[in-house]
Amino acid sequence: MKIGIVVQARTGSSRFPGKALKPVIGDRTVLHCVLERVLRSRLIHTVVVATTSLPRDDGILRITDSLGIPTFRGSEQDVLRRYIGAMDAFGLEVVVRVTADCPLIEPLVIDALVELYLQSPCDYAYIDGYPRGTGEAELITHSALVREDRLVGSDAHHREHVVTFLLEHPTDFRLAIRRAPKQYVRPEFRLTVDEQLDLDVVQRVYENFAPRTDFSLDEIIAFLDAHPEIASLNRHVKHKPWSSDGKQHHLPGSVDLPR
Numbered sequence: 001m002k003i004g005i006v007v008q009a010r011t012g013s014s015r016f017p018g019k020a021l022k023p024v025i026g027d028r029t030v031l032h033c034v035l036e037r038v039l040r041s042r043l044i045h046t047v048v049v050a051t052t053s054l055p056r057d058d059g060i061l062r063i064t065d066s067l068g069i070p071t072f073r074g075s076e077q078d079v080l081r082r083y084i085g086a087m088d089a090f091g092l093e094v095v096v097r098v099t100a101d102c103p104l105i106e107p108l109v110i111d112a113l114v115e116l117y118l119q120s121p122c123d124y125a126y127i128d129g130y131p132r133g134t135g136e137a138e139l140i141t142h143s144a145l146v147r148e149d150r151l152v153g154s155d156a157h158h159r160e161h162v163v164t165f166l167l168e169h170p171t172d173f174r175l176a177i178r179r180a181p182k183q184y185v186r187p188e189f190r191l192t193v194d195e196q197l198d199l200d201v202v203q204r205v206y207e208n209f210a211p212r213t214d215f216s217l218d219e220i221i222a223f224l225d226a227h228p229e230i231a232s233l234n235r236h237v238k239h240k241p242w243s244s245d246g247k248q249h250h251l252p253g254s255v256d257l258p259r
Contacts, residue, residue, distance in 0.1 A: 003114060004046035004092040005038050006083060007031075009060050009100035010076060012052070019193050020100040021059050025206040028213075030193055031063050033103030033206070036213055040107040043114045044096060050086040052076040078159045080149055087142045097138045097162070101193040103202050106134045106217040113139045122174040124166050129180035132239065133192030133202075134217055138163060144173055184217060189224055190234045197234035204230045 009031055011018045020031040028036075031049075038047055051060040053073040064071045072089050074082035087095055094117065096110050109127060116125050116139075123144035127135060140163060148165050152158040158165040166173045179185070193199050208223055209215040224231040 001093050002046065002091055003044055003094040003096070003117075004048060004087075004090060005041065005044050005096045005098060005110065006072075006086050006092070007034060007038065007047065007049045007098045007100055008079065008082075009049050009051045009057075010054075011057055011059060012054070012076060013101075016193065016195055016199075019199070021063075022193070022199055024103055024199070024203055025210060028206075029063060030103045030199070030202075031060065031100050032067070033202075033213070034098065034100050034105060035064075035067055035069060037103070037105050037107055038098055038110065040214065041096075041110045041114075042107075043111045046090060046092065048072055048086050048090050048092075049100075050074065050082050052082075077156065079162050080145065080152070080159045083140075083162060084142070084145050084149060087145070093142050095140055095142070097140060099136060102133045102136050102191075103193065104134050104191045104205065104217075104220060105137065106130065108217070109135045110137050113137055116176055116178065120176055122176040124163060124173060125176040125178075127178050127180050129185040129187075130217070131184070131186045131189035131191050131221070133190065133198075134220070135180060135184075136192065140166070147173075184221070186221060188235065189221070189231055190237060190239070191220070192239075194239065195234070195237050197237055201230060201234050204233075 009020050011020060013019055021029050023029055024033050047069055049064045049069055049071045051057045051073055054076055061071055072086035074085045096113055098105055112127055113125050123141050125139040152165050190198055205220055
């Protein structure tokens with residue numbers, strides 16, 4: 001069984017255009033930081049970036065080429081087909097989906113997802129409750145996406161948001177959604193990048209640990225607890241249950257769905 005990470009990236013976000021290419025620290029962009037952190041997974045060694053075929057996303061390839069990471073280019077709006085195409089191109093049977101606006105994604109969450117899947121095979125797995133932007137990793141099987149592709153037809157919403165259909169049909173797909181350990185359930189922290197204020201917070205985190213980039217979620221939480229003025233910079237920024245980039249945000253307090 002071949003399990004890989006597919007990072008979904010584009011520059012056409014209407015809310016914060018070009019955010020994946022915004023600098024975080026030095027010459028490291030948001031996308032650089034995402035890729036460096038997912039590459040620290042102990043259990044997954046195949047990482048692919050799935051971007052669009054639009055010329056404006058050529059900048060994504062300049063970053064992936066510099067890091068030696070393969071890419072797949074597909075539809076901007078039909079993200080479901082983009083994922084299937086990336087998995088087909090690289091022979092992936094199972095994928096951990098990560099979006100390119102999570103420069104503080106926690107590698108241990110990715111590994112925990114893989115371990116959950118290996119212990120309890122399912123169509124979809126997610127660990128809910130981590131600070132927003134640190135645990136937004138979703139495990140999905142190729143077979144589930146292919147079945148969804150057939151069932152949703154031309155429905156644009158489900159094609160853009162990839163996993164909504166699976167979550168709306170818990171009796172048709174095997175879902176494994178678990179809760180994060182209590183010490184990591186900190187819904188007051190926003191560590192994803194949807195607006196400039198979000199980027200400001202992420203930049204402060206990276207500046208604190210520089211030149212290190214291997215800092216853990218425990219260290220991030222300790223830093224923000226010690227500097228509430230930083231954690232509060234973006235606290236008023238609103239999030240959507242489903243972002244314009246098709247990124248899922250499970251809401252704090254959501255319950256486990258049937259497997």
